[in-house]
Amino acid sequence: MGSGKSTVGELLAARLGVAFRDTDADIVAAEGREISDIFVDEGEAHFRALERAAVAAAVAAHTGVLALGGGSVLDDGTRELLGGLPVVYLSMEAEEAARRVGLNQARPLLAVNPRRQWRELMDARRHLYTEVARAVVATDDRTPAEVADAVLDALELKTATPGETTPDPRQEKQ
Numbered sequence: 557m558g559s560g561k562s563t564v565g566e567l568l569a570a571r572l573g574v575a576f577r578d579t580d581a582d583i584v585a586a587e588g589r590e591i592s593d594i595f596v597d598e599g600e601a602h603f604r605a606l607e608r609a610a611v612a613a614a615v616a617a618h619t620g621v622l623a624l625g626g627g628s629v630l631d632d633g634t635r636e637l638l639g640g641l642p643v644v645y646l647s648m649e650a651e652e653a654a655r656r657v658g659l660n661q662a663r664p665l666l667a668v669n670p671r672r673q674w675r676e677l678m679d680a681r682r683h684l685y686t687e688v689a690r691a692v693v694a695t696d697d698r699t700p701a702e703v704a705d706a707v708l709d710a711l712e713l714k715t716a717t718p719g720e721t722t723p724d725p726r727q728e729k730q
């Protein structure tokens with residue numbers, strides 16, 4: 557959570573000239589409510605069932621860049637579906653995670669003690685991210701645009717507009 561899957565995924569799709577999709581956004585759109593509300597109303601197990609279906613639908617139908625939620629790899633079937641696909645694990649250290657998502661209420665699994673919860677989740681999941689990943693890209697000291705460039709390098713992908721660097725959305729807003 558917070559490594560930049562949604563942010564970098566969108567930039568990467570723009571660089572490649574392909575569509576972007578995010579399974580969390582698919583779930584929110586289909587359910588008509590926020591992820592935190594799904595967790596509160598029906599619990600994590602229900603969210604995981606929605607997520608499993610959302611990932612399967614997106615992997616079957618989508619051509620382009622797909623951002624998953626950080627817990628989707630917990631599902632055995634999902635990890636199988638990802639086998640053979642160019643999956644990128646965006647990594648970062650706990651300190652950076654706390655800076656990025658520590659005060660953000662949108663992630664129910666980090667609601668109480670973000671730094672500790674993030675560490676515990678990573679300790680339980682790191683091997684799963686490594687298992688499904690074709691490439692691992694560290695994000696700590698990189699802007700989202702630099703992460704997108706590193707992903708392109710790691711997967712040896714060509715951009716739709718060669719020679720152009722990815723614009724940094726935070727700079728564009730100023």
Ligand SMILES: Nc1ncnc2c1ncn2[C@@H]1O[C@H](COP(=O)(O)OP(=O)(O)O)[C@@H](O)[C@H]1O
Binds near residue numbers: 562
């Ligand atoms: N490389 C980065 N450097 C600094 N902040 C980042 C970086 N990547 C993402 N962020 C910020 O961190 C937060 C979480 O990013 P997000 O893309 O939602 O992560 P994820 O989808 O992996 O949970 C957002 O506020 C985003 O702007």
Ligand SMILES: O=C(O)C1=C[C@@H](OP(=O)(O)O)[C@@H](O)[C@H](O)C1
Binds near residue numbers: 557561626628
């Ligand atoms: O890691 C997790 O268990 C989760 C990650 C979130 O997505 P991001 O990884 O995009 O933050 C979201 O799916 C939900 O809050 C649960």
Ligand SMILES: [Mg+2]
Binds near residue numbers: 623624
């Ligand atoms: Mg996300």
